Amino acid sequence: MSSFEPRIVAFLCNWCSYAGADLAGTSRIKYPPNVRTIRVMCSGRINPMFIVNALQEGADGVLISGCHPGDCHYSKGNYYARRRYQVMKNILEYIGIHPDRVRMSWVSAGEGQKFADVINEVIEGIKALGPAEEIRRR
């Protein structure tokens, strides 16, 4: 199990979390290469289908990250993302997927270290769960 290197997709909002990930890079903070980032303008843009799709295409875990509550560049998008995330978790559980495979976090543009910490945490969490094969297409 220790050799299992999970594949994780991170949906990051442009204004906070993507910028936080950029800051982690600019600050040369190291973290493992398990995560592939997808930039969206707002966490509110994340269609729950993206998450299902990621798990179907072979992701072992998904991270959704947006601006801190109250800090959304578009004022409320992160709240919509949070609500959808809560509902999503129930649906995932219903179809037999461990709800912890999908994680949500708030990372601001000034939090490079926090971004790296979140990634490390997510990787550890997914490693403990093992590969996600429940709805994988191939």
Add this chain to the structure above:
Amino acid sequence: MKIGVYICECGINISSTVDVSKVAKKIGKLSGVAVSRNYKYMCSDPGQEMIKKDITALGLDRVVVASCSPRMHEPTFRNTVEEAGLNPYCFEMANIREHCSWIHHDREKATQKAYELVSGSVARAMGLEPLDRKEVGVTPAAMVVGGGIAGIQAALSIADEGFKVYLVEKEPTIGGRMAQLDKTFPTLDCSACILTPKMVDVSRHPNIELLAYSEVTEISGYIGNFTVKVNKKPRYVDEEKCIGCGVCAEHCRLKGTVPNEFDMNKGKRGAIYAPFPQSVPLKYTIDPEKCLMLTRGKCGKEPRCVENCPRDAIDFKQKESIVELNVGTIVVATGFDLFDLSVKPEYGYGKYDNVITGLEFERIVSASGPTGGKVRLNGKYPKNVVFIQCVGSRDRKGPGNEYCSRVCCMYTAKQAHLVREKLPDSHITVYYTDVRAFGKGFEEFYNRIKKEGVTYRRRELDDAIEVFQKDEKTYVKAKGYKDAEADLVVLAVGLVPKSGSKELAHVLNIQNSGDGFYLEAHPKLRPVDTMTDGLFLAGCCQSPKDIPDTVSQANAAASRASIPLARGKVEINPATSVVDEDLCVGCRTCEKICSYSALEYDEERGIMKANEVLCKGCGSCTAACPSGAISLRHYRDTGVMYQLEALLREGGTE
């Protein structure tokens, strides 16, 4: 489809961790990729030329550049492809520097990850469609929030360029912190003498409308077309009638009983007051929390201010009013507060009345202050004066701040000089860790102060320091030194963001950095911009800085804020939502979700329509639409799905 892919080496920033030629070769084998190259610096002229030549020679219809963050160079390359005749939105970027080479050690894994990121971008590029750049008109006016030296300078500069400026200040007067200072380092010019003429310039400038004692409560719109709601608090004095004669304050029953905030509560005022004699606007204000009439409804037989005002200007019935203003750009200059010393009891602040902050010292040493400029405490001139630096700053363990407040070293040196000037026989000791004399004339000034008989005692920041009293005498205890007797202790207290600045950040839709100050769009190259187009930063709201830096930054922000006003047009984001009329069932779910009222219901046809100018392109409606009728241009579901599939196509990182 003919896609051109360009992998940047970024000198060795990318190529030292990622095998770029391997990535380029592998990407070249993907279907749809017509050309795949790597180059030392894609953003350089030859790099951009390479892309342009390929677009023309090979007839490329999509371009992908894999380099740094798109938040850095996306606009650069969009222009590049546009110059070669390709639509700028047929361009996509993969971030293999911040999100790959800079965060990984393992070359093999980083190379594989870079390949996957680029292949994801190639897939996404296939789903992109050309979009037209759009422009909208600009309201030729600006707003400046905060009337300290930063806001004053920004307002004057924009107004001098010929544009209308609304200057909004929370306090009854403009002037801010600089008005409270006595002298300024390192030149020792009198702060009020250089500031007050600028304050008067503000009040006289035909292009500036000053809204003092007012606060921004709401903002809507976007660059070029903001609507700002400003709450004008009631002064209970008719500003039109008041001529600032001060007779009211002379006669106030509470005269000399209310601590004056301007004097850092070291002086006293009445319930009706002007913070200081050179206040701008020079209009008196009634303190609603202190005034007998406003708190109890009764003030003697008749309030003395009413009795004595020669202009009949007192109006206890005044109410707050909301003003709505239209502006094209906004400069935020909300300044700073002092670090809260209640979390650092070891300094004895609040416990011993001879322990004061640097800003309190400024009021005491100022000729216009409560002691008339005499450095005197409880009627006595101090013999031993001790300064302690880095109070609340450079604190790695907390509860202070980790950052350096930048101005304290020099203001301490200046204050030591002022003590020496006023009390030639006093003993002056400064506890410091490093004297950061980095500005023009700073080191020379520091050397001069040392020669004036000021003892500098170096200590380690992590070592404890304590102010204590014994036998009615005050001492400063620091490791490595005999306890220093002190009649007066002045704390070089660090700077923190202005109280309420987090709430204001929400209103303005700008962000804070980790230290709580407002975040600039780029630390090096866009130091006065914010991530919200049309909003700019000046002064200490962005980070602690001295007056020259603040004035420079204010002029920079003014210049940035004037560009859209001068152009008269701004480009708006064309990546907006679009409703598929055949799919929309008119459930109006999206209408409630949109923060910008960009989705309008067409009663007649029973469907929604998206307004391209109002839409900001967040895509929340897209994800919410139950019938999948809304798409966000440039970020359509299909594009994201293509990208996902490509990112996960290979076996991962096992």
